[in-house]
Amino acid sequence: MNHTNTDILIFISDLGAGGAQRVVCKLATYWSELGRTVTIVTLSDPEYDFFTIPSNVVRETIGLQTVSTSFFTALVKNIRRIWRLRRVFFRVRPAVAIGFVAPSSVLLVAAAIATDIRTIAAERNDPSKQTFGRIWDLLRDFAYQYVDRITVNSTGAGAILGKRFSSTEITITPNPIPSVHKGPVLELPGPVILFVGRLHPQKGVDYLLQAFSAINAPQWHLLIVGDGDQRTDLESMSKKLGIQAQTTFSGTVQDPTPYYRSAEIFALPSRHEGTPNALLEAMCYGLPVVISDSSSGPLDLVRENGAGIVTACGDVDGLAKALQLLVNNRELRERLGKKGSNSMEKRRRQDQSYQLWDSALDFTK
Numbered sequence: 001m002n003h004t005n006t007d008i009l010i011f012i013s014d015l016g017a018g019g020a021q022r023v024v025c026k027l028a029t030y031w032s033e034l035g036r037t038v039t040i041v042t043l044s045d046p047e048y049d050f051f052t053i054p055s056n057v058v059r060e061t062i063g064l065q066t067v068s069t070s071f072f073t074a075l076v077k078n079i080r081r082i083w084r085l086r087r088v089f090f091r092v093r094p095a096v097a098i099g100f101v102a103p104s105s106v107l108l109v110a111a112a113i114a115t116d117i118r119t120i121a122a123e124r125n126d127p128s129k130q131t132f133g134r135i136w137d138l139l140r141d142f143a144y145q146y147v148d149r150i151t152v153n154s155t156g157a158g159a160i161l162g163k164r165f166s167s168t169e170i171t172i173t174p175n176p177i178p179s180v181h182k183g184p185v186l187e188l189p190g191p192v193i194l195f196v197g198r199l200h201p202q203k204g205v206d207y208l209l210q211a212f213s214a215i216n217a218p219q220w221h222l223l224i225v226g227d228g229d230q231r232t233d234l235e236s237m238s239k240k241l242g243i244q245a246q247t248t249f250s251g252t253v254q255d256p257t258p259y260y261r262s263a264e265i266f267a268l269p270s271r272h273e274g275t276p277n278a279l280l281e282a283m284c285y286g287l288p289v290v291i292s293d294s295s296s297g298p299l300d301l302v303r304e305n306g307a308g309i310v311t312a313c314g315d316v317d318g319l320a321k322a323l324q325l326l327v328n329n330r331e332l333r334e335r336l337g338k339k340g341s342n343s344m345e346k347r348r349r350q351d352q353s354y355q356l357w358d359s360a361l362d363f364t365k
Contacts, residue, residue: 006058007036008361009094011085011108012101014044015051017227017252018198019175019277020100020124025051026176030354032056039092041085050252060088078107085111096361098122098151102140103132109143120360121147122173126295128160129272130202144168151360153275156296171360177348178281180341183255186262190219193323194263194287196256196278199228199249204269204292204313206230206237211269211319213241217327222247225259260285264333265326267291269311269319273298283307283340284348288333290322307340 015021028038039058062084096118099105105121149169152158158172197203212222238247266282267290275297289308291298302308311318
């Protein structure tokens with residue numbers, strides 16, 4: 001196969017509102033500005049995109065995004081996905097193909113069989129805790145033996161996968177540090193504890209609701225920014241806990257900057273994480289953060305400079321105590337927030353995330 005059309009192909013299920021999708025779009029923009037030819041392939045149609053990609057980035061859609069209702073239909077659908085992706089490979093002839101998130105990486109490896117395309121699996125979470133179901137997890141463990149490289153966004157994930165796949169190259173590619181933007185401040189009913197992220201069990205928003213209902217903060221408000229399959233259940237939980245009047249579910253927003261600029265505390269009590277963009281953003285804007293000890297990515301960020309409070313994963317009482325401590329102590333909030341913003345400013349000056357991705361792709365300069 002002569003590679004003459006595309007330098008880099010990125011395969012991801014969709015370009016909806018998610019951390020992996022945000023990174024894909026940032027990378028595509030960066031590489032296209034360097035003069036690389038980039039193609040993004042998704043299952044979903046562009047009309048469902050949350051993020052915008054540059055006009056010189058080629059967009060391909062192979063469809064077949066709907067969830068299957070049985071093992072047989074899932075098998076047939078995934079064979080069709082592999083076949084359609086392989087057809088894209090032969091048409092655009094990429095030098096390197098990257099699968100973002102494990103199921104996409106599995107399909108990408110299968111589609112690249114008997115080609116000379118270099119393949120990269122991009123892990124964006126904690127591989128010891130994130131599961132896609134027994135079959136996908138087994139396929140991931142099989143496929144990752146045949147990729148040319150695995151990228152991870154935390155040292156902990158790198159250590160875990162390094163033990164599992166000792167013969168596969170692993171590169172740590174941390175998420176880029178966000179820039180801080182000036183902008184409007186929201187008019188809010190009182191001081192706010194902020195959550196930003198998908199409404200998915202992984203994020204532990206149920207823990208946050210329970211903890212907020214247990215603290216003494218009648219003037220405070222809980223603001224949940226994001227959407228997902230769990231939203232209806234979480235809204236029902238807020239009613240049952242008696243905090244509906246103090247809790248707002250704002251849905252997904254295009255620009256969360258005003259929310260970070262307006263909040264007092266950021267909480268992310270996740271069951272597991274990679275390196276969450278929302279946590280990076282909150283720290284950049286000087287918010288004191290409360291996180292769980294579930295995964296190494298957030299722990300590395302917060303413990304490095306004492307920029308927040310760490311609680312045990314699933315410990316609602318501990319989470320409530322941490323929130324209450326910050327609610328009661330403005331000086332502590334400001335001190336922790338300053339540590340976080342200083343840490344992010346230092347990281348931003350030293351940020352080599354894009355260069356590390358360049359190294360992972362291993363193009364000859």
